[in-house]
Amino acid sequence: MNIKDLLKSKKFKNILITIVEILVVAGIIFAALMYMQSKINKDADKTSGVGNTIATDEEEETVQKQSDEFYLQVNMAKNVMVVYRYDADKKNKTAYKIFPCTLGENVKKGKYKTEKSYSWVKNNGWHRYNTLYTYSAWIQSAEYSDRYPDTLVKKSYNSVGKNKKVDKSIILYASDAAWVYNNCKYKTVLEIVKGSKKDQLPLQVGKKTETNKYCGWDPTDPDKSNPYLKKANGTIATGHTPVNVEKGEKIDYFSNLLALDETGKNITGKLKYNKIDSSKTGTSKVTYTYKLKSGKKITASLSYKVVDTTKPKVTCSKTQFTYEVKSKDQKDMNKESNAKDIKEMVRKYVSCNESDVTITITTVDPLELKEGNFPVSIKAQDKSGNVGSCQVMCEIKIKESKGNKKFEPSKAQKKKLKLPKETSKPKESEKKTKEKQTKEKTTKKVSETKKNVKQTETTKSSNENTTTIAKD
Structure with a gap:
């Protein structure tokens, strides 16, 4: 078959169509993946920031x-x-x-x-x-x-x-x-x-804007809620509302406002106001009042919202646990009750700095249990949805088989078999005393032996001398 016939053949056309379809599908998949990756990167930038920030x-x-x-x-x-x-x-x-x-x-x-x-x-x-x-x-x-x-x-x-x-x-x-x-x-x-202290600047640096004693705003902040931008003599200028306060924390009642008398003097610290309870979440209204020297009464209000964004602190007094199973067999190792027992064992050692919390303990799936160490996660969630957590480790060990243990007869069995009573090991001090006595005896014996040998040699020498004299 020549090239012309091949190009006209139905089989070749089908192959060509299939290749085109594959390329189109691959292109669509690639474009979708690129879009998803771009979206993921963008979302990550928005939520997690950059570097260590x-x-x-x-x-x-x-x-x-x-x-x-x-x-x-x-x-x-x-x-x-x-x-x-x-x-x-x-x-x-x-x-x-x-x-x-x-x-x-x-x-x-x-x-x-x-x-x-x-x-x-x-x-x-x-x-x-x-x-x-x-x-x-x-x-x-x-x-x-x-x-x-x-x-x-x-x-x-x-x-x-x-x-x-x-x-x-x-x-x-x-x-x-x-x-x-x-x-x-x-x-x-x-x-x-780098520059130099002697450099001539092209423009003059403006004068610093001073802060007032009580107000917690940057006096230069262009935010429309800034009390510095709204201040006027004989008024109480307030900032953003509601003012968020963390549950249980001390409230700064003056940080979000600025009050001036008729002459422009700061009277913020002299304002009268009602206090609210920060131990309970919710929104409350605080009203501020002051009587000017002219007799005019000035007033302003702010909403305070007590919020709970603090995670409960959950801890475990033990960081390493041990759990024993009968054998490595699946029926012993991968039982549902094992995972449940491990959770309850850990729960006994868990504590939290808040009382009204839900403690949840999780570990590996029962089917994944095996000999060795694995993590156990502990989470505490308060009513506001804040979650604190910590982690401990648990080691699964195989129980020692009774058949592998060394046989030790009971006292009754020893008596029946008339086995000799076990003698207690001598104390260290007694052992040292005996060793000392043995050493002294050995030394004495060696000394006596040397003495006897010396006496024998002396007698022998005397006998030889006696014989010689007799011959002479």
Whole structure:
């Protein structure tokens, strides 16, 4: 059959169609796998963060849509970040903004490009308005003690532009971190230069905004709920609501508001208010009041939500258990009752720091039980759904067969068989005394033997002398 006939044959056409179908199906499967992998990676980035940090909230889509008209430069010697703006032709740039900053000890000079942005990140404390610029290195706000805007760590805020932080981050005031977060496009260039104390800056650094005694907000935070942005003489300015409080913790009633009298004096600490019980979860209202010198009464309210997000602490006083079975045979080893007995054995040693919890103990499937060590998992879940856990080990051993044990007759059997009574082993002190006595006897005997030999030799010598004299 020539090539022309082969191409016209039905068999060849069927083979060709089959090959095409296989290629189409393979292409669809490959595309589906790529899509799934992309989605998994994206979800992982959103929920788990990058490196040793914990990133929360979705990546801000608006950040990716901003223009790429800016160039960031950090001067390490001067502790400032200068924002340059490109001209329309992208060839020249001029200084546009300047931010004081705190640099981590591990910040390295070089050129980088901004990456993903997150509203809150846990990185040696919580931070707001975070922009990643390399692995585990961020441009971010000062530190917060919790993931709430009224929990600012004022020591961290006051160190901006001064002291060094121990990591690779660049710390800014909230307003400046928010500007980078909102305006710098993905892959905006960040250049970090060593600089010099003598460098002339292109712009003047602005004056620091001071914090008030009681309010826990960053005074520069552009968040619309910020009491600093709403403050006015003779009023009580409140922040976000509800205010979340961890169950059982002390409530800071003044961190989310700012009160001023008619002259602008801070009167936050003088407000009267009702207290709530933080030992029970739920939402309660707190009302604040103050009577001004003019006689006018000012008032404001905040909702407080007591939440329980703390995992119960479950522990086990033993970390290693042993369970014996009759034999390696499946009917002895893989019984349902074995797994149940192991769980109950472990349960006796489990304790938890909370009383109203459900303890669940799990181990391997009964069919997977075998001689050796295996893990036993212990979980404690409270009413709020928080789960604490720990793990112990259990070793399965085979019971020693009675036939392998050495036969030991009872006292009655020994008496009946008239077996000699067992003599107790001499004590160590008695043993040493006997050894000493034996040694002394041996030494004495050897000494006497030597003496007798000497006497015999003397007598023999005397006899020889006597004989010689007689001959003479």
